[in-house]
Amino acid sequence: MKFRRSIVCLFLLSIPCLVFGEVIVKSPWIAAPPPGSRALAAYMQIHNENEHDHILTSVRSIQFEDIQIHRSEMKDGMMTMEQMPSIEIPARGMVELSSRGLHMMLMKPVRYFKAGDTIELDLIFEDGAVQKISVPVKKR
Numbered sequence: 687m688k689f690r691r692s693i694v695c696l697f698l699l700s701i702p703c704l705v706f707g708e709v710i711v712k713s714p715w716i717a718a719p720p721p722g723s724r725a726l727a728a729y730m731q732i733h734n735e736n737e738h739d740h741i742l743t744s745v746r747s748i749q750f751e752d753i754q755i756h757r758s759e760m761k762d763g764m765m766t767m768e769q770m771p772s773i774e775i776p777a778r779g780m781v782e783l784s785s786r787g788l789h790m791m792l793m794k795p796v797r798y799f800k801a802g803d804t805i806e807l808d809l810i811f812e813d814g815a816v817q818k819i820s821v822p823v824k825k826r
């Protein structure tokens with residue numbers, strides 16, 4: 687899934703320039719929740735082919751009331767989850783969202799989702815760019 691973005695950047699003399707680059711989401715998937723669960727986790731790779739860092743500031747979906755960015759961590763032998771304000775994707779770099787680290791937590795779904803369903807997410811970046819992705823729900 688590719689999309690074009692434009693960024694206005696200011697050089698020393700405050701001359702605006704337009705830079706085109708790409709942020710590409712690869713292999714997105716959402717783990718099918720156990721029955722009765724009100725939270726789903728989304729995993730993917732976010733590649734930044736731009737010369738600038740980008741920051742994923744929020745995620746939205748009409749299918750969920752609330753979506754947060756979380757980080758799983760092993761603490762004293764227990765898996766804990768911490769809410770993160772954003773995800774930085776370094777220039778020419780990649781961030782992997784996985785069950786062992788960063789992920790998106792999709793909460794309060796409008797209906798029950800199961801393997802085979804598709805969920806629409808809007809990824810919102812620091813410059814206001816929005817990337818729409820369709821994510822399959824799969825068995826873990």
Ligand SMILES: [Cu+2]
Pocket residue numbers: 727756757767789790791
């Ligand atoms: Cu979580």
